[in-house]
Amino acid sequence: MDSSLKAYFSVREVCIRYGVGTSTVYDWINHGQFPKPKKFGPKLVRFHIEDLLQWEKMQEGEKYAAFEERALKEAYTALPNNIS
Numbered sequence: 574m575d576s577s578l579k580a581y582f583s584v585r586e587v588c589i590r591y592g593v594g595t596s597t598v599y600d601w602i603n604h605g606q607f608p609k610p611k612k613f614g615p616k617l618v619r620f621h622i623e624d625l626l627q628w629e630k631m632q633e634g635e636k637y638a639a640f641e642e643r644a645l646k647e648a649y650t651a652l653p654n655n656i657s
Contacts, residue, residue: 581611581619590625 584595591598601607608624 580622582622582625583619584610587620587625 582590584598587598588595598607602609608620608628610618610620612618
C-alpha cells in the first residue's frame with residue numbers, strides 16, 4: 574500500500590521501511606531516539622506516518638549538520654598555518 578494513503582504502520586512495516594530489526598526499533602524508542610507508537614489495544618501498536626515523516630526530516634537535518642561541520646573542519650585544516 575502507498576505510504577501517502579496509509580496513516581498507521583505496524584512494527585514490521587517500520588522495520589522494513591528503515592531496514593532494521595524489531596529490537597532496534599524498540600531500543601530507539603526506549604532511548605528517546607524514535608517516535609513512540611500509538612496503542613490501539615493491549616497487544617496492538619501502530620506508528621503514525623506523520624510521526625515517522627517528522628523523524629525522517631530530523632534525521633536528514635542531523636546528517637546535513639554533521640556533513641556541514643565536517644566540511645568546515647576540512648576547509649579550516651586546509652588553510653595555511655599563518656591564516657588561521
